[in-house]
Amino acid sequence: MATYDMPVILNTSWTVRAGQDSSPSRLADMVNAYKQPMLIDEIRFAATPAPGGGTLPYGRIFRSSVRMALGRFQITNEFIPMDVLAPRAPGPGEVILPLSRPLYMGNTYLLEPTIRSTVDFTMNLTLVGRLTEPVALGAKQWVPFISAWQTPTASTVGQTLNVKSPRSAFVNRFRTPLYVKRFVGYRAIGGGLATGAIDISVSNYLGKPVLRDPTPFYELFTPVDRMWAVETELPPAGFFMFSAAVAGTNFGNYGRISMFGYREEQL
Amino acid sequence: MSPIPGQEGRPLALSAAVTLNSGSAQRAPVLALKNPTGEHCEIREIHVTLSATGATLTGATVGMKLDLGNEALTNGYVPVWLFGRRVDATIDQDRFVWRLKYPLYVPAGGVLVPEFQHRSMVKQAITARITYLGRVLPVGARPSKVHLPWVAYWASPVFLDAEEGTASSSETELTNPHGTAIELERLAGRINRFYAQSNQHFAATDEAFNVSLRSSRGEMFVGRASLDGASNALPFSQVFGYETNSWEQRGTIMEPGTFYTATLEKVLPIVTGDINTVQGFIGMVSWRKAMLVGGQQA
Amino acid sequence: MNPRTASNVIEQFFVNSFPTVVGTSVALEPGGSNQQADHDRLVNPYDNAMLIDEIRFRTLSPELTPFLMDSSDPGRSTYNYGGTVRVMFSLGRTRFSRVPIPLGCFAPPIVNDGPLVSDFGVSTDTAEAKTIVVVPGAHPGRISMGYFRWVLPRSVLVPAGMVLDAVFTRTDDGIVDTTTVPTPPSAVRVDVAYAGRVARGPVPGNLTIPVPYVGLFAHDFTVPTIAVSGENDLSNPFDQPLHVQRLIGRLQTIYASTKGAALNGRSIALDQSCLDDAALTYFPGVTLRTFEDFNITRVQLPGVNIFEGYKRSLSLNTTLQKNQGFQVSVDGSSGLPATGGLDGFIEPGLNTAFVTMVGWREEKL
Numbered sequence: 001m002a003t004y005d006m007p008v009i010l011n012t013s014w015t016v017r018a019g020q021d022s023s024p025s026r027l028a029d030m031v032n033a034y035k036q037p038m039l040i041d042e043i044r045f046a047a048t049p050a051p052g053g054g055t056l057p058y059g060r061i062f063r064s065s066v067r068m069a070l071g072r073f074q075i076t077n078e079f080i081p082m083d084v085l086a087p088r089a090p091g092p093g094e095v096i097l098p099l100s101r102p103l104y105m106g107n108t109y110l111l112e113p114t115i116r117s118t119v120d121f122t123m124n125l126t127l128v129g130r131l132t133e134p135v136a137l138g139a140k141q142w143v144p145f146i147s148a149w150q151t152p153t154a155s156t157v158g159q160t161l162n163v164k165s166p167r168s169a170f171v172n173r174f175r176t177p178l179y180v181k182r183f184v185g186y187r188a189i190g191g192g193l194a195t196g197a198i199d200i201s202v203s204n205y206l207g208k209p210v211l212r213d214p215t216p217f218y219e220l221f222t223p224v225d226r227m228w229a230v231e232t233e234l235p236p237a238g239f240f241m242f243s244a245a246v247a248g249t250n251f252g253n254y255g256r257i258s259m260f261g262y263r264e265e266q267l
Numbered sequence: 268m269s270p271i272p273g274q275e276g277r278p279l280a281l282s283a284a285v286t287l288n289s290g291s292a293q294r295a296p297v298l299a300l301k302n303p304t305g306e307h308c309e310i311r312e313i314h315v316t317l318s319a320t321g322a323t324l325t326g327a328t329v330g331m332k333l334d335l336g337n338e339a340l341t342n343g344y345v346p347v348w349l350f351g352r353r354v355d356a357t358i359d360q361d362r363f364v365w366r367l368k369y370p371l372y373v374p375a376g377g378v379l380v381p382e383f384q385h386r387s388m389v390k391q392a393i394t395a396r397i398t399y400l401g402r403v404l405p406v407g408a409r410p411s412k413v414h415l416p417w418v419a420y421w422a423s424p425v426f427l428d429a430e431e432g433t434a435s436s437s438e439t440e441l442t443n444p445h446g447t448a449i450e451l452e453r454l455a456g457r458i459n460r461f462y463a464q465s466n467q468h469f470a471a472t473d474e475a476f477n478v479s480l481r482s483s484r485g486e487m488f489v490g491r492a493s494l495d496g497a498s499n500a501l502p503f504s505q506v507f508g509y510e511t512n513s514w515e516q517r518g519t520i521m522e523p524g525t526f527y528t529a530t531l532e533k534v535l536p537i538v539t540g541d542i543n544t545v546q547g548f549i550g551m552v553s554w555r556k557a558m559l560v561g562g563q564q565a
Numbered sequence: 566m567n568p569r570t571a572s573n574v575i576e577q578f579f580v581n582s583f584p585t586v587v588g589t590s591v592a593l594e595p596g597g598s599n600q601q602a603d604h605d606r607l608v609n610p611y612d613n614a615m616l617i618d619e620i621r622f623r624t625l626s627p628e629l630t631p632f633l634m635d636s637s638d639p640g641r642s643t644y645n646y647g648g649t650v651r652v653m654f655s656l657g658r659t660r661f662s663r664v665p666i667p668l669g670c671f672a673p674p675i676v677n678d679g680p681l682v683s684d685f686g687v688s689t690d691t692a693e694a695k696t697i698v699v700v701p702g703a704h705p706g707r708i709s710m711g712y713f714r715w716v717l718p719r720s721v722l723v724p725a726g727m728v729l730d731a732v733f734t735r736t737d738d739g740i741v742d743t744t745t746v747p748t749p750p751s752a753v754r755v756d757v758a759y760a761g762r763v764a765r766g767p768v769p770g771n772l773t774i775p776v777p778y779v780g781l782f783a784h785d786f787t788v789p790t791i792a793v794s795g796e797n798d799l800s801n802p803f804d805q806p807l808h809v810q811r812l813i814g815r816l817q818t819i820y821a822s823t824k825g826a827a828l829n830g831r832s833i834a835l836d837q838s839c840l841d842d843a844a845l846t847y848f849p850g851v852t853l854r855t856f857e858d859f860n861i862t863r864v865q866l867p868g869v870n871i872f873e874g875y876k877r878s879l880s881l882n883t884t885l886q887k888n889q890g891f892q893v894s895v896d897g898s899s900g901l902p903a904t905g906g907l908d909g910f911i912e913p914g915l916n917t918a919f920v921t922m923v924g925w926r927e928e929k930l
Contacts, residue, residue: 006859007881011866033863041880044873096873126870128879204277208403211280212303219282219314219398222364228400229311230278454584488585488763491610499606501588505621505758509712510675517618517762520581 039102040129046094050120064117071109077147084258101142148258154248171239180261185221196247276402284396287385309370310401322389323467327459342419344384349550352511369414420550428543442526449553451519456507588758596737608728614768617761624711644709645694648817671715673876719775780922786897800890809924814872819915850896
């Protein structure tokens with residue numbers, strides 16, 4: 001094997017407490033032993049019981065959200081609910097974010113995730129990637145970007161909330177184009193009981209319809225992988241606007257949508 | 268390689284639903300499936316969702332035919348579960364996703380028109396919803412050549428669980444009726460099991476059939492007799508793949524006028540039960556190239 | 566040589582090919598070894614060369630008598646033969662592995678088809694090994710069916726008249742029915758099928774072809790210990806480079822139920838912890854490094870953090886030169902599954918860890 005391209009797996013874990021933002025405490029875990037830059041192909045979050053917490057109830061990771069940055073480069077606009085961070089993972093207690101454009105992580109800055117949760121658990125963070133050659137200062141690299149929006153909760157049976165995403169939810173806030181790969185959508189189900197409807201329509205910054213007629217949520221974000229692949233470009237300040245008609249249920253009906261893309265940054 | 272600025276197109280989603288009474292056929296509302304921006308577009312994914320009150324459905328209960336302008340893209344009403352690979356068993360009862368191998372170009376003002384048929388396997392009315400996901404093409408990005416799908420199928424007779432038998436498709440079913448060669452993307456195989464006692468349809472995962480396949484060019488490409496002369500028809504899941512219910516093809520071409528003959532040998536079931544019936548479905552999803560002339564397919 | 570060159574050369578002969586599937590089956594008793602699949606059924610019967618793209622397996626367990634599984638969890642699929650049934654492939658003198666490889670260790674398993682719209686409940690039935698009712702009723706009899714699929718890292722060329730031989734073995738897993746009279750059969754039926762394409766014209770006989778290679782490290786944890794792979798397990802034994810596609814990690818657990826003594830009171834799971842939280846897939850702690858002491862993992866990591874999720878695999882896409890390889894340490898010193906649901910226990914020695922290395926090299930026909 002060549003030295004460059006050698007696979008590397010970094011892992012750390014820390015205790016997440018309800019109501020408190022937390023980050024990895026052992027930053028040294030996030031530095032590869034060879035102190036060389038690496039390309040991250042995959043970011044994985046997995047939940048295990050908190051110390052003394054017994055067995056892991058299902059779905060715990062999905063009561064948490066994450067904010068990420070790589071040095072001065074934002075990867076998320078704010079806290080992104082875990083269940084829309086990435087397309088659906090096969091397992092219930094994990095989120096796997098594959099990066100089709102690997103993320104360059106040099107020696108001077110580390111991936112910094114912050115977790116916010118309503119319950120206690122242990123978060124395991126794994127970075128899967130490979131060593132790479134250093135790039136010159138000023139070189140351009142692709143950096144992912146994820147932003148999200150959650151509808152208000154409709155809790156009154158017979159009433160429908162008609163809401164629109166704010167402009168800030170799905171906007172390209174950078175000075176370069178944002179190449180949007182996909183939207184991910186997830187509907188929260190209260191207690192596994194019968195769910196209310198959410199109908200979605202979408203328009204873009206030109207005022208043109210992307211999805212004109214209100215359409216059931218699952219037609220766009222099928223339960224298979226929750227993903228709507230779009231492969232489009234947003235110019236600087238361009239945005240998408242989602243409109244949702246959220247039908248009320250006793251246990252509360254709401255939807256979450258995220259936007260995932262890449263932009264170029266100068267290191 | 269960096270994407271070409273401005274060539275990404277804009278995402279587009281179109282959706283419409285239609286309710287079918289047993290035995291009836293009806294088009295989905297065409298206006299809802301027309302690109303409202305008035306520009307050229309392409310479709311990359313097609314979703315079909317079925318729902319009925321008081322009935323358990325499978326993708327066999329509704330058939331769909333697709334037309335694009337003067338082009339018929341299916342050999343009649345193809346059961347909706349034969350278009351795409353099975354993606355997840357849990358949702359397989361009522362939601363079907365077809366990720367098109369090639370984007371389907373729809374010229375400005377055109378519509379990919381679906382018509383659904385209730386195949387009378389349940390007596391309840393069924394609502395079929397279709398959603399197209401794709402993109403509006405950038406200005407000036409109109410292709411000179413397009414790919415058109417051709418989806419054809421054959422359904423075996425309905426067998427009782429406790430019987431054995433054999434059935435074969437005819438030369439008009441799994442065929443290439445076009446004047447040009449088609450590229451086969453996949454062969455799909457599905458089994459529908461009906462539990463009489465509970466009045467429910469299921470996508471069967473047990474093995475009800477052995478399969479052999481022959482081409483009209485004389486090749487017995489599944490189930491060819493082995494060197495000792497014995498028939499070698501294979502279990503259904505060994506041909507169509509248990510995970511996806513499809514046999515993905517690489518570089519298989521069907522010349523004009525050729526066809527496949529599928530033979531299903533009904534075997535005694537692993538699962539026994541009351542008056543259960545079982546039916547096999549085989550589909551082919553393929554593509555042909557067509558030239559664009561003046562904005563319409565040639 | 567560009568690793569794609571041999572494949573590209575071969576593919577040009579398979580433009581406008583026609584598809585084919587050939588297959589056969591064997592029956593394996595516990596401890597049965599060297600059962601060769603029917604040569605005549607797997608041989609390339611056509612006049613031209615065949616390219617095998619995919620290998621499919623199906624297992625059918627013996628019919629189970631009632632009460633075999635926890636009646637409180639009848640959906641649990643506990644007869645996954647993907648670890649105990651193994652196969653060695655060879656094409657003439659060329660072998661795909663040094664030792665027989667478990668069926669469930671060639672490729673990522675078929676994904677769990679658990680519930681989707683809610684993440685608050687998970688099916689204990691994996692798509693890889695399903696249990697279906699054979700005889701309905703108040704105490705239904707069941708049979709387990711397992712499905713495994715290997716999409717070859719590079720398609721393999723089988724000239725006309727040649728055969729990709731498959732020789733099967735089954736370890737002595739103890740899954741026999743010792744109580745039912747008369748004693749029912751205990752053989753597991755294994756179906757194997759090759760899916761691929763046949764060339765319409767002649768293919769030269771002197772080609773350099775890609776040939777898959779699978780290395781295996783397997784360890785039975787008879788005592789708590791840290792097991793370390795040997796120098797021949799996950800390494801390149803060839804003179805030519807070995808292109809590694811992925812590593813796969815799976816844990817087989819044979820556990821006993823005190824509910825009912827049929828089938829010797831045993832059943833088999835792959836990757837399930839067998840604890841109350843049966844959805845928690847499990848693999849012991851792992852350390853991974855190369856023979857040159859390059860640490861792929863800095864410290865021991867939970868196995869599921871390496872062999873990702875339900876894919877149980879780590880994609881590598883790297884190349885090993887002759888005698889290069891990976892050393893894997895699997896920590897079975899504590900924490901291995903020890904209970905089998907509400908009423909079961911696991912005898913010592915019945916946890917087996919598998920790590921396979923899947924790739925390909927090039928050989929001259």
